[in-house]
Amino acid sequence: MSEKINRISIIGAGYMGRQIIEKSALYGYNINVFDVSSEGLEEFINDVKKKIDKKKIKIDITIYNSISEAVKNADLIIEAVPEKLELKREIFSQIDKSAPSHAILATNSSSIPISKLEEEVERKDKVMNIHFYNLFTMPLADIMRGTQTSDATFQKSKLWVESIEVIPLEVKKECYGFVLNRIWRAIKKDCLKIWAKGYADLETIDKAWPIFCQYFITNNFGPFKFMDRIGLDVIYDIEMSYFKNSGLGDDEPPDNLKEMVVRGELGVKTGKGFYNY
Ligand SMILES: NC(=O)c1ccc[n+]([C@@H]2O[C@H](COP(=O)([O-])OP(=O)(O)OC[C@H]3O[C@@H](n4cnc5c(N)ncnc54)[C@H](O)[C@@H]3O)[C@@H](O)[C@H]2O)c1
Structure with a gap:
């Protein structure tokens, strides 16, 4: 696999x-573009060109009239x-036929x-x-990788994401919703339930949420650091209480958490939890 990504096709x-x-x-990549609709596209590309000219970045951005042309040197x-599965499958199949063999399809x-989507392409190691x-x-x-994505493809994609100053969130095993969308989904799901079942007004939730988030920002906490601070025995008991109330298997706290509690790894108060203190 060629080492460097120079040209991206969107x-x-x-x-x-x-x-x-x-x-x-803005990060210096050459760009090929294809869209079935040309509405406002040329104006947008001209605006981008002005921005990069200002920064004295010398790259090529070209709009093409077909997928085959737009991917041929990417x-x-x-x-x-x-977000339509059949459309994406069709597009992946078309891209695979015209893109250079080393190209990654994302x-x-x-x-x-x-x-x-991977069954539509020959290069199952490069998706x-x-x-x-x-x-x-x-x-x-x-x-996130597919069932046959190579480590080289994964690493190259990760480096490219980092090269445009975007933080990659590695998904270790294929899962629905990736990392952050999945967390957001859990929040969204219960907010909607609280509102729809009349437990609280949506304004109450919207008032509380920024204050809750501000606490995390101020302390540079993620959910795991926060749980360590509360105590993992406490967290376990709370989760068991929810589980007993609903009886739903999905609410049962993971065995890994129970094992940590049994080992006495309770978070900040014992010097070890998800993190060491
Ligand atoms: N909107 C978001 O906030 C968001 C965030 C993350 C990911 N996504 C995902 O990104 C993808 C695009 O979402 P979007 O919000 O940019 O949608 P969008 O509707 O704004 O853009 C889709 C573009 O695809 C073009 N298109 C349609 N059929 C095409 C074809 N056959 N060949 C080439 N171009 C075609 C359309 O003309 C349009 O310009 C989706 O899969 C979506 O799930 C969206």
Whole structure:
């Protein structure tokens, strides 16, 4: 596999595709673009060109009229067309036929694991989920492999994501919702339930949430550091209480947590929990 990514091809230049184009251009990558709709695309590309000229970045950005042309000399192709499985499968198949053999094929899909697209391509070792959030205001990207993605593809994709100053969130095993979307989904799901079942007004939730988040930001906490601070025995008992109340297997705390409690790894108060203190 060639070492360096120089040219990126974006298939689907809508809300997300345009962000990927702009950010990649600002970090010096050559860009090929294809979209079935030309609405506002030329104006957008001209704006990006002005921005990179100002920064004296010398790259090429070209809009093509077909997928085959747009991918023919690319090192990395990112598909960002609407979230429709059949459409993405068709696009992946077309890309695979025309892209150079070394090129990595990635989807920016929010929910479709790459394993659902990989059967459309020959190069099953060179496919990835690279799921961006907002590239400018929330520079994070879940990166997830398919069933046959090689380590080289994964590492190369990760390095590229880092090269445009986006933090890669590595998904170790294929899962629905990646990393951050899955966490957000859990929050969203219960907020909707609390509101729909009339337990609290949505304004109450919206008032509490920023204060809760501010506490995390101020203390530089993630959920695991926060649980360590509370105490893992306490966390375990709380989770068991939810489980006993609902009786749903999905609410049962993981055995790994129980084992930590049994070993006396209770967090900050015992010097060891998820982290060492
Ligand atoms: N909107 C978000 O916040 C967000 C965030 C992360 C990931 N995503 C994912 O990114 C992908 C794109 O989402 P979006 O919000 O940018 O959608 P969008 O509708 O803004 O853009 C999709 C673009 O694809 C083009 N397109 C449609 N059919 C095409 C085809 N056959 N060939 C080439 N181009 C085609 C459309 O003309 C449009 O410009 C989806 O898979 C979505 O799940 C979206």
